[in-house]
Amino acid sequence: MIWFLVKRVFWMLLTMWAVFTICFFLMRALPGNPLTAERKVSPEVERNLRKRYHLDEPPLKQYVRELGRAARGDLGYSIRIADLTVNEILAAGFPVSASLGILAMFFALTLGISAGIVSATRRKSVADFGLMTVATLGIALPNFVVASVAILLLVFVWPLFPAAGWGTIESLILPSMALGGPFAAYIARLTRTGLLEVLNQDYIRTALAKGLSPRRVIFGHAIKGAMLPVVSFLGPAVAGVLAGSLVIEKMFAIPGLAVTFINAAQQRDFPLAMGEVLLYTGLLCSLNIIVDITYTLLDPRVKLE
């Protein structure tokens, strides 16, 4: 286990270095630079600005300095958000994005698993048919459509929630449901398929034959096996939540990292964009490690290597 962790962390660091290097040179190969603005300043002013942000140095020199700084955990100053360091911006935005993501996953898991169980146990009933139709729709519809409909119904027709913003519990519900919705649908289908497969197996029949109540059979025995596909879906789901949160953050004016990331890339705010890339890389790698560990705990046949 320890050896496995050491190995994975090593690979993670290597990945982050590779990502850093590729991004560093790709960003600088793009047309324009952080100082490109609609109002062009005089060459004199531009020279002074470039000097201030070290953009006048040869790329290799910049690379060595930035890499050294990043390795010490200091991501430097944002260029477009001048009052804050990249570390401060990430520290402010990450908890928001994480809260949104966690709540979205909470909705996805609770709604998805319960719907999946209901469908599987009441197979071919009206409930099964209805839930799976909703789930198929949920998978097919992009989250911004779900969000728009939700805003129309729950903000304007029936004024229950605020239209956008951050800082109160009400303001969190719509965005996290819109973000988690499609994943709930997917999880419902996975749970249903997984549970149906497990319910056909011999040990379930044995358990039922011994006189255990169907409830105990499902929650005590079947659910564990049925959860395997769901757990392995969690890795991609978290990545999907991170990617999908861009649209949701923008629609609901949520101060998370996704919009910051896109703005940084579009405005060529090199230090901020790099900080976000590294954060996302580290996050995805760590989550993959956690999913791998969870998987071995759920299924004894899977071994860590």
Next chain:
Amino acid sequence: MRSFLPYILIAAVLGLTAWALSFSSLEPADFTFCNGTEIKSVDPAIVTGQPEGRIIWSIYECLVTWHPETLEPLPGVAENVHGDSKTNRWECLSDDKKVYTFKLRKEARWSDGSPVTAEDFVYSFARFLDPATPNEYVKLLTDYVVNASEHYSSGKLKPGNPVQIELVDYENEKIGVPGPLKYGKLIATQELPKPKSAKEEDEPPRIYTVEVDGQRVRFQPDVGRGSQDPRDCKRVCLDFREVGVKAIDSHTLEIRIKSPTPYFLNLLGFYPLSPVNRRCVETHGFPAWTKPGNIVTNGPFILKERRFRDRIRLVKNPQYWDKDNVKLEVIDALPVDSDVTMLNMYMAGQVDWITNLPATMVPELLARRERQIAAGKKPDFEPAPELTVNFYRLNVTKPGLNNKLVRQALAMALNKEEVVKTVLQAGEVPAYSLVPPGLPGYNRAQAPPYNPEKARQLLAQAGYPNGKGPDGRSLRVEITFNTNETHQSVAELIQRHWRLNLGVDAVLRNMEWNSYQAAQQQLEYQVCRAGWIGDYSDPNTFLDLFMADNPNNQTGWKHEPYDKLVRDAAFEPDSVKRMQMLHDAEAIFLDEMPVIPLYYRVTKNLVRPYVSGFYNNVQDVHPLKYISVDKEARKRVLAEEVGR
């Protein structure tokens, strides 16, 4: 372990959810508005955008302030701003109209309680002119104030000039805090060869020989830490004491300008020229001084809290001299990127003012406005002309477009009324001049109206009968724009006009923002959409753009008589004559047609009727100092319209 796992997982999910729901909420503010994108900084010297302006104008106060409706100069920290802008006669201005002597009000205080003095302004302006301040608006001083440009650009130094040398304090280097200064007389400048990596436009390194305290010392900026000969320093430049900004005494400030400039007083009220507190900046350094808690300002409000991309909370400044006239106690400025989200928040009653609208909603909001007026209510949508112009640049260095007749033909074959009515639909006004309407005392020159027949004749005269060149091929024009639905639709319509009316083969090219900017700046386009927002209420802010040496010209167009008129107008003391010269320059410009003016934008503010003290003006500036909210009316309106 394995049997506990489900419980561990459930506990983890619940724990994380509980954490996700734990945050501190703030009490609602008296007045909330959507401020556009997150601001770059609260440091007035380094920002340029409107969202920044709204915050900085609220927390700082300049020498001069603007009347919220007419934008005429009013007293700010300086109390002797009384006079008439038409004749440019002011109590604070000398008879030759080149020296301003401001009396600062004794009761003006910083938010830490200390008095605002003339030295504060001298410090702030020196900081504004320091190349180490990443300042994009440095023109505000270098273009007007005596010796400001000589101080800013070390390349203009001449032997015999009094100079200041900024040394490096290696132990306590702080960003934004200048090093120790030495003063002397420049003896000689020696230019060194440029390093290989230097770009063409880079200045060569220089060694300055300066007489300091009777001794000759050689200085070279950035030569290397600890170097003694030449001695390492940050910068050698003209002594700031030569610049026309001087504290006569603690409450008298003198500003000398190069030539009479009727709008200079107005410029002094522009937010980048707000004073900053020296002690605050130098104690904390940049960016720590800008944090709530550290920052010291002198405006009607103070920065109470700043949550990144969530909100900026301002509260009334108890030290502000005119606090009795400030009505709002707590203000929230919400950074919201999306126009649609802004409108949703407004319609849901979450905010009292939004600064922009989705263009597609404007016709609906105009209809709503009619209904409100019919019902005898104060409408919340009041579009007003803005000091902006949108135009198509024509790259005059490209074959075809280098011919004036072709440019005129393209302009006359373009139906601007149709562009405004069928595509934009937000009340925009077709533009037949470069300078937008609404500037008092200025008579705009006019470009010829839409006339496809005449346009075809002009094009034939230029050697392109029916759009075909001497080689029998159609004249090909590429229209470049930054990726945006509206710009795309406008370009498609114009493409059709040019094809049908002239037989010109117009093609479209859309580009991502930065690439589009780069293409414009490097003249790698033929026709390119662009816009300009006036910096101050004077035609010069539009006309000096297209002088040969202006970096924002970006058309390759150079015209000596035009440059001369605009340049001479700056030195013309008689304001009527001056306006006539600018008019003549604009007439030349519209005849030469290096850009085709397309339309003038209108403001897109939505303000609830219970807000008073909000006025429309051409700069779209709405000082929060004057705004107040009728709380009873708010309850009534929101209950009626939103149902909350």
